[in-house]
Amino acid sequence: MTVLFASDLDQTLIYSRRSMGSEVKPEELIEVERFEGKPQSFMTEQSQSALWELDSNTVFVPVTTRTREQYERVTGIYEGSEPPQFAIISNGAVILENGEPIKEWSTDIRHQCVSRKTVIEELLPVIQQHFDEEWVLRVRQAEDWFVYLIVDRALFPEEKIGFYTEIFRSIGWGLSLQGRKLYFMPESITKAAAMEYVRDRIQADYVIAAGDSLLDLDLLESADAGFLAAHGEAVRADAEISEHIIVTEELGIKAGEEILAKVADLSVQSK
Numbered sequence: 001m002t003v004l005f006a007s008d009l010d011q012t013l014i015y016s017r018r019s020m021g022s023e024v025k026p027e028e029l030i031e032v033e034r035f036e037g038k039p040q041s042f043m044t045e046q047s048q049s050a051l052w053e054l055d056s057n058t059v060f061v062p063v064t065t066r067t068r069e070q071y072e073r074v075t076g077i078y079e080g081s082e083p084p085q086f087a088i089i090s091n092g093a094v095i096l097e098n099g100e101p102i103k104e105w106s107t108d109i110r111h112q113c114v115s116r117k118t119v120i121e122e123l124l125p126v127i128q129q130h131f132d133e134e135w136v137l138r139v140r141q142a143e144d145w146f147v148y149l150i151v152d153r154a155l156f157p158e159e160k161i162g163f164y165t166e167i168f169r170s171i172g173w174g175l176s177l178q179g180r181k182l183y184f185m186p187e188s189i190t191k192a193a194a195m196e197y198v199r200d201r202i203q204a205d206y207v208i209a210a211g212d213s214l215l216d217l218d219l220l221e222s223a224d225a226g227f228l229a230a231h232g233e234a235v236r237a238d239a240e241i242s243e244h245i246i247v248t249e250e251l252g253i254k255a256g257e258e259i260l261a262k263v264a265d266l267s268v269q270s271k
């Protein structure tokens, strides 16, 4: 039986110094991403070995909101020098097969966004209307797919997130606050839909998914087994989750280790 392990990267499998927590010793860390000459993200040595040594029946597919350029920096998840056969990036708007985007997939997503009017040109005026605030440091666009604000978390009014979520949901955009980034994601761009495409392509019989944020919930819901990192936005937001989804006991980079150990067990059991 073929198992698909579809996992978010940041704060699920890989961690910045800021997000890894205090439970980890420096000698346990492996650098998995370098940015502007500096180590940017890490796994523990144990996590990396568990990922590389997953049973051969299990296909690992990274599922990330990172853009292609941001994703391609995370070479520490590769086993050897070859990237995974499939990678889901830009939150599901783009699927890479052997490193190249599947054009038909993204064209179809683009059509859905246009027909629902969830395109950046429609969104920006609404953002300007509501976010003329001192805690908005920058407005960024991810390759014409979605928008995120870089916010000052010290000044950000957490209590207003529910209010903003309602406003943007009514025009077809989901919100997700992760660290200093507040994402605005069109409802047509989901990790679950892209995962289901890959699942069908590799004819997987069983799907294990892992994540931490609200943008990962659809992915976990559409899997057979799911792991949700306890430190993440989804748990903090008290999001409703189905019974096949387990919240980790550990926090930070140790939650990543826990997820990979459990995935390795499931993978062996399903042989």
Ligand SMILES: [Mg+2]
Pocket: 008, 009, 010, 011, 012, 211, 212, 213
């Ligand atoms: Mg994440």
